[in-house]
Amino acid sequence: MASPNGGIHCKKCELNPFLDFEISMAYQPIVDVEKKTIFSFEALVRGVNEESAGEVLSKINPQNRFAFDQLCRTKAISIAAENKLDRYLNINFLPNAIYEPRHCIESTLNVADRFNFPFTNIIFEMTEGEPFRDHKHLENIFTCYKDIGFKTAIDDFGAGYAGLNLLADFQPDLIKLDMALIKNIHEDPKRQSIVEGICYTCRKLDIDVLAEGVEKPEEYSVLHKIGIRLFQGYYFKRPQFKKLCKDSDIEWGKIPVTS
Numbered sequence: 001m002a003s004p005n006g007g008i009h010c011k012k013c014e015l016n017p018f019l020d021f022e023i024s025m026a027y028q029p030i031v032d033v034e035k036k037t038i039f040s041f042e043a044l045v046r047g048v049n050e051e052s053a054g055e056v057l058s059k060i061n062p063q064n065r066f067a068f069d070q071l072c073r074t075k076a077i078s079i080a081a082e083n084k085l086d087r088y089l090n091i092n093f094l095p096n097a098i099y100e101p102r103h104c105i106e107s108t109l110n111v112a113d114r115f116n117f118p119f120t121n122i123i124f125e126m127t128e129g130e131p132f133r134d135h136k137h138l139e140n141i142f143t144c145y146k147d148i149g150f151k152t153a154i155d156d157f158g159a160g161y162a163g164l165n166l167l168a169d170f171q172p173d174l175i176k177l178d179m180a181l182i183k184n185i186h187e188d189p190k191r192q193s194i195v196e197g198i199c200y201t202c203r204k205l206d207i208d209v210l211a212e213g214v215e216k217p218e219e220y221s222v223l224h225k226i227g228i229r230l231f232q233g234y235y236f237k238r239p240q241f242k243k244l245c246k247d248s249d250i251e252w253g254k255i256p257v258t259s
Helices: 053-057 065-082 106-114 135-148 163-169 189-204 217-226
Strands: 024-032 037-046 088-093 122-127 151-157 174-177 208-212 230-232
Touching (some): 037 053, 037 065, 135 151
Parallel strands (some): 088 122, 151 174, 208 230
């Protein structure tokens, strides 16, 4: 698999230090309830002894941010490839860790090539909860990734710094609704109206909407009636450390039928 980046390297990237700690990954499925299949897996950072994401992230600082971002990509792809993943792979990225997107992506493409993992099966998620310095820079990252052949997503949509303003400038393939909008949505008509509005806008822009953090059948039922088909959360499956579940591992029979 030839790299579409032409072997370009970023000098600033080469100056970043290596991490002085190790990481691993857990994988949580994102399900398509209409097709009753697993759409993709999100790679979630963990310590090598299954330490939580919070414990790992507490070690990140401006000096090691780039090294951490790059290692997360490497680990996510390598472990997924070892598990013979044949679906999309969602990888979170830190916008503030990227100096020049087309140069900084080279190591990711090299890892995908080394493990024979199709880079077109990667969905890069930008978490909306992290402040970013330059709106134009973020737009350039998304545009570059899409031009190379990656799919793109905004995580925690509605939580923080981008939101509808970002959608006006760039349309990702996917948005993931923030869990604060999802929690107990069946008891909150205001949140239901907000989600309906977001889904309407995304349909007009040809963007898929995913509901994450779903833990209750009542939450699922309301969201599915609104028109959402992609779901992630403990109600469907918890993350598994260094493992991928199968379609048959999802308890499709317990998912309520809605109309």
